[in-house]
Amino acid sequence: MTETHRLLIAIVSIGLYMLWVAVLFFKHRKQYNYAVSGEETLVVYASQTGTAEKIARAKAAALSQQEQTSVVSMASLKLNTLSSVSKVIFVVSTYGEGEPPDAGRTFSKALKKASSNQSDYLSHLSFEVVGLGDKQYAAFCQFAVTLFDNISALGARALSPLTTLDSG
Ligand SMILES: Cc1cc2nc3c(=O)[nH]c(=O)nc-3n(C[C@H](O)[C@H](O)[C@H](O)COP(=O)(O)O)c2cc1C
Numbered sequence: 253m254t255e256t257h258r259l260l261i262a263i264v265s266i267g268l269y270m271l272w273v274a275v276l277f278f279k280h281r282k283q284y285n286y287a288v289s290g291e292e293t294l295v296v297y298a299s300q301t302g303t304a305e306k307i308a309r310a311k312a313a314a315l316s317q318q319e320q321t322s323v324v325s326m327a328s329l330k331l332n333t334l335s336s337v338s339k340v341i342f343v344v345s346t347y348g349e350g351e352p353p354d355a356g357r358t359f360s361k362a363l364k365k366a367s368s369n370q371s372d373y374l375s376h377l378s379f380e381v382v383g384l385g386d387k388q389y390a391a392f393c394q395f396a397v398t399l400f401d402n403i404s405a406l407g408a409r410a411l412s413p414l415t416t417l418d419s420g
Pocket of ligand 1: 298299300301302303304305344345346347348349350351353384385386387389390391392393394419
């Protein structure tokens with residue numbers, strides 16, 4: 253067997269391995285699209301370095317004493333999941349210049365698109381938003397503000413005004 257043959261075998265093996273990893277990744281992602289029952293309160297976090305996630309989990313732990321509660325990253329949340337939920341609590345940080353953290357990008361885009369139609373798609377839904385940010389940034393908690401406005405534009409009912417927390 254020549255050097256070239258060995259090289260070809262190595263390249264094909266690596267290619268097959270990467271294909272296998274990609275198949276596993278997409279299979280897992282598909283399974284992870286979150287399913288909920290209408291009875292439960294959904295606590296959704298969008299966090300880059302873990303602070304919002306910690307707060308979301310603490311909130312969910314406290315709530316679970318009184319009601320059925322689930323916690324999920326915004327990265328796994330589809331907009332249509334909210335059509336089968338009656339109450340949702342968002343705990344989100346802000347990055348860039350008022351942008352969502354990576355985990356919130358896809359959901360945020362879908363929400364923005366839907367809310368530009370100003371429908372009553374989420375009129376069955378009650379919600380709260382807790383925003384984490386830093387007042388040193390001009391766009392303090394901007395993602396939380398945008399989220400609050402876009403959810404409201406779809407007819408959802410705010411259970412309380414937007415809460416903002418300054419990490420600075
Ligand atoms: C690169 C960078 C950009 C940020 N941009 C903003 C911003 O535009 N507005 C804001 O209020 N906070 C901003 N922050 C602060 C974070 O939102 C804040 O530290 C938050 O508590 C982080 O929460 P997390 O750990 O859940 O991601 C930024 C932080 C970093 C590191």
